[in-house]
Amino acid sequence: MEKFYITTPIYYSNAEPHIGHSYPTIAADVLARYHRLKGEEVYFLTGLDEHGAKIAEAAQKAGKELQEFCDEIAAKYQFVWDELDISNDDFIRTTSIRHRDGVNKLLVQLKEVGAIYEGEYEGYYCQGCEAFVTEKELVDGLCPIHKKKPQFIHEKNYFFNLKKYLPEIEKAIDDGSLKVIPQIRRKEVLGLFKQDIPDFSISRQSLKWGIPLPWDQNQVAYVWVDALMNYVTALGYGSAEDINFRKFWPAELHLVGKEIIKFHCIFWPAILFAVGLPMPKNIFAHGWFTVDGQKMGKSIGNIIDPHDLIKEFGTDATRYLLLSQFPFGQDGDIKLGNFSIQYNSDLANGIGNLVSRVAAMSEKYFEGSVPAKNDELKLDVSKIWQRYDSAMESFNVYDAISAIKELNALADGYVEKNKPWQLAKSDNVALAKVIYNLLEVIRNLGIMLYPIMPDTATKILISLGQEDFTNYSINDLKEWGRLMPKTVIKKNEALFPRLNIN
């Protein structure tokens, strides 16, 4: 059986989740559901990075114990994923025992293969921050947060011999055995190799909140090293129960934000390569939102909370609206005012209305019983399936949505062209043909919709008497003519009630 291991970025748990986290998680969920529908064995991982100086700071600011602070954030994440109907198979936290064990194992291995050497880290250290600040961060030679003069200190550190592995990583990206997507990001990463990429420090002496190095308890692992390893520790790497690791590694896809490609496309593959593990197959960097032209951030106060969207539009529509704003992999602007407009045009007037009009006609003309089979739209629909599948295979959720819109438009156009309400008065055979084709389109639409809007899709398919659809693979489901004559159609409540916009 085909395997599909997909991961979201490991989110930094220094604050509550917002739509910046929801976006890639929903996208990953769509891909995971699509691959499950294909009949593949899927492992979908998301999780939290809970170590490092910034989290220590955030906890202190909140007046909480570190672990307590992390527990609360983690609960909030899990709550949101639940609300968004995210079908993750696992939720890894870097403060968990299983993660710590896996990290220990990997660190020891890195040491054994000679990828780690002892060195000295020097820099400006701020007592207030309990962390190093870079020279650039200093304002008039003072720490910008604590307004104190940092000390220039040296500390013992362990370094990862990155330079030794760089040529292999560059080669892998260059020859496509490690695909970096989209193209723009690939070029960016390849560009990095032309600059100087220094070895990086894998430990911190001055920090307490982290995983102690197995061979030197005075040091904790650098937060990024610890965090990246989640992708294998979640599979049980290094433990006795590593069946998932053996089954699912290497990952088919690491979905990441564009700001962390260096860690994922260079550091992480190098670590894996050093200990002889295969590199992930694909790394996809998604773009960032601006909200009404401005970057989303606390100081601007324009952070969008997924709860607010869910409350206003519902779970499925929220998933749809976030993914349909701009092509996956690019940056794009979100105008909140447009969400309700788009909800009405795509969902209420589009999908919801189509399903409703076709169901109503079936009831009115055929007492809700599916008429005889016909193939008139078979070819058109199969072409749209090709576009849909190839979009999903290249992780392009946005294009898959476009294919769905096309199918919607095809059906609406078909209704106008054939005018069933006129055929009802004159030609019952032609009417039966039209209604059968429309019902089949709706059924296909339901299947295509399922990864994106699982609840809505299920409602549509149940109304067509297809409640058992999850028992079949997508290749069977998209076959034209599965809807059997005489099946009873039940009209739904409005799937997406129209919003009144002032």
Place this chain on the structure above:
RNA sequence: CGCGGGGUAGAGCAGUUGGCAGCUCGGCGGGCCCAUAACCCGCAGGUCGUGGGUUCGAGUCCCACCCCCGCAACCA
């Protein structure tokens, strides 16, 4: 010379190897009446940031310039 992204219709975006400027929403006009005042058709609206250049032909290639936005502080 820090690195990178971008400037195409009122808004948000596509434009593959240079070959008649597209999509969605919104606006306007018409049609239809099965449907969630939904649907379908048509129209208007762009000197493709500016100035040069290459070419039979440039949004697309080259050069220069202007403007916006990210990366260093909150932050995916």
